[in-house]
Amino acid sequence: MNKKEKVVLTTGGTGGHIYPALAIAKKLKDKNIDVLFIGTSHRMEKTIVPNEGYRFIGLDIVPLKSVSAVFKILKGTLRSIRILRREKATKVIGFGNYISIPVILAAKFLRIPYYLQEQNSIMGLANKKFYKGSKKVFLAFRNTLNSIPGKYREKFIVTGNPLREEFYHKEKAKEREKLGITEEEKVLFIIGGSLGAKNINEAVLKKWDKIQEMKNLRLFWGTGKDLFEEVISKITDYGSAVVLPYFDNAADIMSAADMVLCRAGASTVSELIQLEKPSIVIPYDFVGQKENAEEIEFVNGTKIFENKNVSDAIDEALLEIKQPDILDFMSENLKTLKKGNAVCSIVKHIDLEEK
Numbered sequence: 001m002n003k004k005e006k007v008v009l010t011t012g013g014t015g016g017h018i019y020p021a022l023a024i025a026k027k028l029k030d031k032n033i034d035v036l037f038i039g040t041s042h043r044m045e046k047t048i049v050p051n052e053g054y055r056f057i058g059l060d061i062v063p064l065k066s067v068s069a070v071f072k073i074l075k076g077t078l079r080s081i082r083i084l085r086r087e088k089a090t091k092v093i094g095f096g097n098y099i100s101i102p103v104i105l106a107a108k109f110l111r112i113p114y115y116l117q118e119q120n121s122i123m124g125l126a127n128k129k130f131y132k133g134s135k136k137v138f139l140a141f142r143n144t145l146n147s148i149p150g151k152y153r154e155k156f157i158v159t160g161n162p163l164r165e166e167f168y169h170k171e172k173a174k175e176r177e178k179l180g181i182t183e184e185e186k187v188l189f190i191i192g193g194s195l196g197a198k199n200i201n202e203a204v205l206k207k208w209d210k211i212q213e214m215k216n217l218r219l220f221w222g223t224g225k226d227l228f229e230e231v232i233s234k235i236t237d238y239g240s241a242v243v244l245p246y247f248d249n250a251a252d253i254m255s256a257a258d259m260v261l262c263r264a265g266a267s268t269v270s271e272l273i274q275l276e277k278p279s280i281v282i283p284y285d286f287v288g289q290k291e292n293a294e295e296i297e298f299v300n301g302t303k304i305f306e307n308k309n310v311s312d313a314i315d316e317a318l319l320e321i322k323q324p325d326i327l328d329f330m331s332e333n334l335k336t337l338k339k340g341n342a343v344c345s346i347v348k349h350i351d352l353e354e355k
């Protein structure tokens, strides 16, 4: 174990915030560097992170929407100061959102160098608040720089989003063979974000007969864990479709897919880029997903549909999946956005002392 370095990662809330942190943690662990995660005691990180074999501490913090939430952040900050001292943390990496606030405040107080990672095209509030004091900020998308004043730009490095390792080593043909998919079959992968997407599910159910009637279509559909029971209560005939609450092997399925219909969460968009996957995206309103989607739309790598037109989005996906020229066009265009392995570049830019 490298005794000189101890890295604390602070993240949580949704898969989109947690997976990038896990990808970085794995690389640090491979380099024999001790890592500790701090998130909340309420949300999905409390199970995902320990299940991946990392030490995890959960703080009692909630979104900043009330006075008691502010008190919880203050309490969380005092606790984070004690933790960072006790653990002799040498570096902190924050992955955005309110969950990272107490640990970043503690790092500032203790003068521990901290780094930030921004997954989205539009920078989130927490990262906006703290980037000035950070050592470096790792961006997924170049357009984020447009909102940064010139004098701070040198802190920013456009690396792409750190993805789970398997996304960097996929070959479509091999994945299709593993899944037993024939050459004539077209694979459509439908997912919401890490939590699923209710309105996408409802629209898929409405189109179920049309999907079943299409020859040589293989559907893989992730409904979201909490929405699964409701969905399957409405399906009588699955045909060849695979319907699951969540795909732990999303990289395999996305790699095998000819077309992906999905939300525009930052990690999903970055995965589409990495796997050069044609898509139809329906951004979730309000959280900057439209701008994530526009990053790939700009190069003609996707088509964007509004939430109110999900039904049309499904029709479009079913139409385009039969047109290899369009699929190849989107796929080729996405190649121009690839930035290499973001996990390696980020770890290289964190000034870690070798043991």
Ligand SMILES: CC(=O)N[C@H]1[C@@H](OP(=O)(O)OP(=O)(O)OC[C@H]2O[C@@H](n3ccc(=O)[nH]c3=O)[C@H](O)[C@@H]2O)O[C@H](CO)[C@@H](O)[C@@H]1O
Pocket: 014, 015, 016, 017, 019, 119, 120, 191, 192, 193, 194, 195, 222, 245, 246, 247, 248, 249, 250, 251, 264, 265, 266, 267, 268, 269, 271, 284, 287, 288, 289, 292
């Ligand atoms: C509603 C909301 O606040 N969404 C935000 C959340 O998204 P959210 O976590 O939903 O979305 P992301 O696309 O960033 O990440 C989803 C991750 O879940 C994975 N996956 C999904 C389904 C499945 O069956 N299996 C699987 O592995 C995807 O491959 C991806 O890695 O954080 C993102 C990153 O800050 C933001 O861009 C989103 O706007």
